[in-house]
Amino acid sequence: MKFAVLRFPGSNCDQDCVHALNAIPGASADYVWHKDTSLAGFDAVVIPGGFSYGDYLRCGAIARFSPVMKSVKEFAASGGPVIGICNGFQILCESGLLPGALVRNRGLHFVCKHVHLRVESDESRFTNAAATGRILNIPIAHGEGCYFADDATLAHLRTNGQVLLRYCDGQGKITDDANPNGSRESIAGIRNEAGNVFGLMPHPERACDPLLGSTDGRSIFDSILKS
Amino acid sequence: MKALVTVMPKPSVLDPQGAAAAEAIRHHGLEKIGRVRIGKLIEIELPGAADEPLLHEIARDLLSNPVIEDYELKIQ
Numbered sequence: 207m208k209f210a211v212l213r214f215p216g217s218n219c220d221q222d223c224v225h226a227l228n229a230i231p232g233a234s235a236d237y238v239w240h241k242d243t244s245l246a247g248f249d250a251v252v253i254p255g256g257f258s259y260g261d262y263l264r265c266g267a268i269a270r271f272s273p274v275m276k277s278v279k280e281f282a283a284s285g286g287p288v289i290g291i292c293n294g295f296q297i298l299c300e301s302g303l304l305p306g307a308l309v310r311n312r313g314l315h316f317v318c319k320h321v322h323l324r325v326e327s328d329e330s331r332f333t334n335a336a337a338t339g340r341i342l343n344i345p346i347a348h349g350e351g352c353y354f355a356d357d358a359t360l361a362h363l364r365t366n367g368q369v370l371l372r373y374c375d376g377q378g379k380i381t382d383d384a385n386p387n388g389s390r391e392s393i394a395g396i397r398n399e400a401g402n403v404f405g406l407m408p409h410p411e412r413a414c415d416p417l418l419g420s421t422d423g424r425s426i427f428d429s430i431l432k433s
Numbered sequence: 434m435k436a437l438v439t440v441m442p443k444p445s446v447l448d449p450q451g452a453a454a455a456e457a458i459r460h461h462g463l464e465k466i467g468r469v470r471i472g473k474l475i476e477i478e479l480p481g482a483a484d485e486p487l488l489h490e491i492a493r494d495l496l497s498n499p500v501i502e503d504y505e506l507k508i509q
Contacts, residue, residue, distance in 0.1 A: 264498055271495070300498065307500040309442075314449045354446055354501055388447055 207431055209235040210248035212278070212294075214269045219255035219291065219411060226414040227252070230424070232431055240272040250287045250430055251278055253294030255347070255409060265308060265350045266296035275301060287331055287430055288403045292348055295395075295405030304398055304405045305363070306355030308348075312388025316349040320420065321386055323394050323408060324374040327367045330397055331433035332404040336425040341378050342371075343420045344408040346386060346394075351407040353389035353396075363396055371395035371406055434479040436488050437507045440497045441472035472502075483508045 211223045220237060227235035235252070238245065245251060258269035269275070275297075282288050282303055290298040298304040311317060323342045325333050336342065355363070363369050371394040375384040385392045387407070395406030410423030442448045448470050455469035475496055477488075488506055497504040 263496065267495065267498065299500075305500075307498055309446060309501055310449055312447060312449055314453060352447060356445065356500075388449075 207233050207249045208247060209233060209250045209252050210238045210245050211235050211252045211254055212240060212274055213237050213254075214240045214256070214258035214272060216258045216260055217254050217256035217293070219293075219409065222409075223252050223254045223291070223411045226411040226423070227427060229414065230427055230431065233427065238274060240269065240274045243273050243277050245274075245277045245281050245286075248281075250289070251281055253278070253288070253290040253297050254411075255292030255294060258293055258297065261350070264300065265293060266298075266300040269293075269297045270300040279303065282398075282403050285400070285402050287433070289332065289426070289430065290403075290405040291409055291411065292346075292351070292407055295407055296350065298403060298405045303403050304396060305359050306353055306396070308350050308407070309352045309354050310350050311348070311352050311386070316347070317351070317386050318345070318347040319386070320345045321394075321408065322374050322376055322378070322384065323371045324378050324380065326369050326372055329367065330370055330401055330404070330429070332395075332397060332426055332429050333370050335428035335432050339378065340425075341374065341376070342413075342422040342425065344410055344413045344423050345420075346408045348387070348407055351389065352387040353393040353407075355390060360391060363393075366399055368396050368399065369393055370397055370404065371408070434483055435509055436477040436479055436483060437509065438475040438477070438488075438492045438496050439472060439505045439507075440475065440492075440502050441470060441504075442502055446501045479508075
C-alpha cells in the first residue's frame with residue numbers, strides 16, 4: 207500500500223510519517239508537495255503535523271486552499287482513505303472534510319507529552335487492528351487541539367460512532383483531568399460519516415518504534431493496511 | 434477605501450485567551466468586569482471599488498471559520 211505524505215510550507219512531521227510507514231511491512235510512503243495536483247498511484251493520503259503556513263490566520267486555514275487539497279477532496283470523495291494528524295486534523299476540519307474545529311488549548315499552553323487514548327470503536331478503517339476499549343499510549347504535541355463542535359454535531363458524531371479516540375486516564379476512564387486540552391467530550395480523533403477520512407490530534411507516527419517508548423501508534427497504520 | 438473585518442469567537446466557544454486577559458485586567462484594578470473575548474481585526478486596503486459580495490465571501494470562507502467564529506464587515 208502506497209501512502210502519499212503531503213508537505214506544506216511549515217509541515218514538520220512529514221519525515222517522521224514517511225520513516226514510520228516505510229518501516230511497516232507492506233507499506234511504502236512518499237512525499238507529495240502541496241502544489242502538486244495529482245495523487246495518482248497512491249492508495250492512502252497522510253496529512254502530517256506541523257505548522258502549515260506558520261499557523262497564520264487559523265491553524266490549517268491557508269493550507270486548505272493549497273492546490274493539492276482539491277485532489278485530496280476528490281480522493282476522499284472516491285472513497286480513498288485519508289488520515290490527518292495534528293495539523294493535518296486541523297486542515298481536514300478547515301476543509302470541511304471533517305466536522306468541528308480545533309481551538310486553543312483550555313490551559314493556553316502548548317502540551318507535549320504522552321497521553322492515554324481509549325479506542326471507542328474498532329469498526330473503522332483506522333482502528334480495526336485495535337480492539338474497542340483498548341488503551342493506547344501515544345504522544346500529543348499541540349497548542350490548538352481543543353476539539354469544538356456544537357451540540358447537534360456532537361450528538362450526530364455519537365450516534366454514528368464517528369468518535370474513534372477519546373483522551374482517558376491509565377485505566378481507560380474518561381475524566382476531566384485526563385483531558386489535556388479541554389476538547390469537548392474528550393474527543394481526540396473522529397472519522398467522517400463515510401468512514402474513510404480520519405483526523406486525530408495525537409501522533410501515531412511518533413509511537414511506532416520501541417526506542418521511542420511506545421509502539422501503539424502502529425495499530426492505526428496497521429488498521430489502514432488491513433482494510 | 435478600506436474593508437475592516439472583525440472576527441470574534443462565538444459565545445459558545447471556549448476563549449481561554451479572553452479569560453486570561455480578564456484576570457490580568459482585574460489585577461490592574463478594574464475588578465468589575467464581565468467576560469472578556471479576544472478576536473481579531475483584519476484591515477484590507479482597497480485602492481479600487483469595494484466588491485462587497487466578494488468581500489463577504491472572503492470574510493466567511495477564509496478570514497473566519499463559521500464553526501467557531503462570527504465576522505462583521507465594514508467598509509470605510
